[in-house]
Amino acid sequence: MKNEWVDTFTGSVRVKAEGKGTERLINACVRNGITVWNVKKHSRDTATFFIKLSDVKRLRHIARQSECKLSFVGRTGLPFFWRRAWRNSGFWLGLFVFIAIMFLLSNIVWNIDIEGAAPETEHQIVRELKRMGVERGAFQFLLDDPETLQKKLTERIHDITWVGVQWEGTSLHFRVVEKEIPKPKQPAPPRHLVAKKEAVVADLFVEEGQPLVSVNDYVQKGQLLVSGIIGVEGRTKFVPSTGKVFGETWYKSTVVLPLETTFHVLTGKSIERHYIGIGRFSLPVWGWKKPTFTHTVIEREKRPFRFWKWDLPFYYERVIVREAEAVKRSYTWEEAFAEAKKIARRELQAKLPEEATIRGEKVLHQSKESGKVRVELHYTVIENIAVPQPIVQGD
Amino acid sequence: MMKKWRQQMKRWMTEKLELPADIMMDLPRITMVGQIHIYIENHRGLLAFSDKELRLLLRNGQLLVRGEQFVIKTILPEEILLEGKISQVVYIEEEKR
Numbered sequence: 001m002k003n004e005w006v007d008t009f010t011g012s013v014r015v016k017a018e019g020k021g022t023e024r025l026i027n028a029c030v031r032n033g034i035t036v037w038n039v040k041k042h043s044r045d046t047a048t049f050f051i052k053l054s055d056v057k058r059l060r061h062i063a064r065q066s067e068c069k070l071s072f073v074g075r076t077g078l079p080f081f082w083r084r085a086w087r088n089s090g091f092w093l094g095l096f097v098f099i100a101i102m103f104l105l106s107n108i109v110w111n112i113d114i115e116g117a118a119p120e121t122e123h124q125i126v127r128e129l130k131r132m133g134v135e136r137g138a139f140q141f142l143l144d145d146p147e148t149l150q151k152k153l154t155e156r157i158h159d160i161t162w163v164g165v166q167w168e169g170t171s172l173h174f175r176v177v178e179k180e181i182p183k184p185k186q187p188a189p190p191r192h193l194v195a196k197k198e199a200v201v202a203d204l205f206v207e208e209g210q211p212l213v214s215v216n217d218y219v220q221k222g223q224l225l226v227s228g229i230i231g232v233e234g235r236t237k238f239v240p241s242t243g244k245v246f247g248e249t250w251y252k253s254t255v256v257l258p259l260e261t262t263f264h265v266l267t268g269k270s271i272e273r274h275y276i277g278i279g280r281f282s283l284p285v286w287g288w289k290k291p292t293f294t295h296t297v298i299e300r301e302k303r304p305f306r307f308w309k310w311d312l313p314f315y316y317e318r319v320i321v322r323e324a325e326a327v328k329r330s331y332t333w334e335e336a337f338a339e340a341k342k343i344a345r346r347e348l349q350a351k352l353p354e355e356a357t358i359r360g361e362k363v364l365h366q367s368k369e370s371g372k373v374r375v376e377l378h379y380t381v382i383e384n385i386a387v388p389q390p391i392v393q394g395d
Numbered sequence: 396m397m398k399k400w401r402q403q404m405k406r407w408m409t410e411k412l413e414l415p416a417d418i419m420m421d422l423p424r425i426t427m428v429g430q431i432h433i434y435i436e437n438h439r440g441l442l443a444f445s446d447k448e449l450r451l452l453l454r455n456g457q458l459l460v461r462g463e464q465f466v467i468k469t470i471l472p473e474e475i476l477l478e479g480k481i482s483q484v485v486y487i488e489e490e491k492r
Contacts, residue, residue, distance in 0.1 A: 023441045030441075030470050039467035041445045049467075 011053035011077030019068040022047040028062050053079060106306045109138045111171035121159050121178055128156050134172065141303035141316040169309050190238035193226035193386040195219045199247030202382055209241025219247065219385070228391050238391055247385040248359070250378065251348055255340040258372045259331050264295065264324045275317040282317055293323035333373065337366055340375040348379055356383035421454050425484065433460060433477045433484070441470070449477055459485040 017025055022041075026049065029036050039049040051059055056072075063070050085092070112129065114122050129135065132152060134143055144152070146165040153163045153174075164175040193209065201217045209226040213219055228241040273287035299320040304311040331339060341361070348358065360380035367374045402420075409419045417424040417437060426434040435451060435458065442457065443450040444467065449460040465479040 023444050026444075026467075026470060027440045030472050035469075035471075037467070037469050039444065039470065041465070044445065047444070 007052065008077050011075065011079035012050050013053055013056055013072050014048055014050050014074030014076075015059065016046065016048045016071045016073045017063075017068040018046050018071070019066075020045060021067050025063065025066045025068050028066065029059060032058060032062060034058055034062075048073065053077065103305070103307055106170065106308055107140050108170065109134065109136060109140055109143070109172055110169075112136060112174070113171060114174045114176060117160070117174075117176040117178060121157070121176065124157055124159070125153065125163075125174065125176065128153060140167075140170075141305060143303075145301075145303070170306075188240035188242075188388075190228045190391045191240050191388045192224055192228045192391060193241050193243065193245065194389045195221055195223045195225055195245075195247070196385045196387045197221050197249055199249045199385050201225075201245060202248050203246040204243070205245075206241070206243035208239050209243065211243075213245070225386050241388075243386065244384045245386040246382050249381050249383055249385065251381055252364070252376065252378050253344045253348060254374065254376045255344045255347075256372055256374050257331075257336055257340045257343065259333075259336055260328065260371065261330075262326055262328045264297070265327045266297065267323045267325050269293070269323040271321045273319040273321070275319065276314060277317055278314050287319075291321050291323070293321065295324040295326060297322045297324045333368060336373040337375060340373055341377065344375065344377050345379075348381075352381065352383060356381055423451075423453055423458060425458075427481065427484075430462070430481045431478060433481055435475050435477070437473055438475055441475075446479070451475065456489045457487040459483070459487055461485070 022045070026036060026039060026047070029051070034051055034055045037050050039047060041047050053075075059070070112126070112134065114125055117125060129149075132144065132149070134149065143149070146167065150163055150165045153165075154160060159179055160176050161179050162177040164173075166173045166175075198218075198220050201213050201215055201219060204211055204213070204215065206226050209228055210230050211226050213223075213225055219225065225245045226241045226243055228239050229236050230239055231237045271287060271289055271291050274285050275282040276285050277283060299322070301318045301320075303316050305314045305316060306312060341363075345358065345361070352358075358379055358381050362378045362380075363375065364378050365374075365376040405420050408414065409416050416422060421437065423438060424436040426432075426436075428434075437454070438458070439452040439454060441450075442452050444465070446465045447461065447463060449465060449467075451458045451460075460477060460481060461483040462479050462481040465477060468476040468478050470476075
């Protein structure tokens with residue numbers, strides 16, 4: 001018998017027949033192989049029934065020989081659905097454009113607000129962010145993730161100790177904690193100056209207080225250098241002693257350096273690829289070149305697309321394939337010793353305060369061990385050894 | 396005379412050979428599901444149809460179905476499926492000549 005499911009594809013028409021002999025018309029249809037179904041009689045002279053869309057022409061032909069007047073009252077099925085959909089295409093297009101715009105706008109940075117920063121710092125942050133591509137109107141998925149932003153900002157701007165980066169919908173929120181610069185000229189409490197470590201005094205510069213040592217004195221750690229108690233006995237006065245006492249101090253360091261080292265260096269050549277993916281499956285959208293690199297370092301960055309305030313399961317992925325090169329560095333024994341000394345000096349300088357200077361360097365011991373050099377060095381450094389020590393009063 | 400003889404012959408064969416009567420004798424086969432469906436095979440065309448009555452032509456005579464809210468679900472040259480509330484099924488015999 002007939003299959004209604006197929007009819008929805010081919011389309012069907014509801015026919016209204018008016019006039020005498022509707023039964024004869026139906027008989028004629030059936031005999032000519034037109035499938036007829038759902039026949040209903042509404043009054044004595046009107047009947048409605050369904051036929052296939054493809055049978056309409058034949059029905060017209062048959063109806064010419066009968067006394068009935070035909071009219072088509074309903075259309076169902078896919079062909080009509082498409083026609084209707086096409087007629088409503090403006091609406092569909094509008095809906096699509098709306099969703100597209102919504103999607104686009106959801107993926108844009110709408111606002112950047114910075115909280116807790118002084119105007120100067122804020123300006124600096126804004127400038128730094130702009131350099132990283134973070135500004136109003138930028139696409140969210142092209143930016144670094146909050147952790148990276150946070151790291152970069154704290155590295156590049158010296159005035160901030162901490163910055164919290166957080167997405168709040170389409171706005172990027174920065175909470176800044178600035179470095180507190182200690183207020184200068186706070187009346188210091190009475191204090192002494194004592195030695196930070198054992199040294200030989202090289203120079204003295206005392207602004208306030210009673211110096212107790214002189215040049216070429218050997219001092220031990222914790223020894224009083226400048227007293228905060230001045231005046232003759234009986235009429236003493238407590239003052240916050242200030243000044244600098246430069247002492248000659250000694251440092252010892254040991255450096256071990258292998259003669260041969262291999263390490264990977266990026267050559268600077270890279271290929272970028274862009275993907276759009278869902279779950280584990282990702283589709284390349286840009287970047288088709290096959291890298292010819294032998295050693296590579298691959299960086300991946302995934303950012304989800306957003307709609308309204310939700311993260312969609314779709315994501316944007318940027319893959320950077322960088323070429324790496326294995327570099328072999330080898331020294332001769334002489335070069336290795338020289339390099340080891342340089343390293344030791346650099347390490348020491350990094351440890352010392354700025355005003356300290358290295359005066360002398362002496363090699364205590366140097367040796368060759370299975371492919372490595374070992375150097376022990378002794379340094380003479382001039383540095384400020386004075387540290388304040390408060391005077392406990394009252395007893 | 397010849398026709399009548401053939402008819403009798405067919406009847407005899409159906410009885411003796413246990414062949415289905417509707418095929419051998421060209422009779423309508425009517426299947427009803429309660430009052431709601433009636434399925435008629437071997438009809439010879441639609442004579443009259445309204446929502447209360449269906450009149451079908453048979454090889455000899457007519458079949459009259461009465462009821463309410465009739466809808467012809469399917470109609471094919473020799474089959475018809477009617478839906479509605481069926482109250483009567485009546486055979487109208489051809490007048491003997």
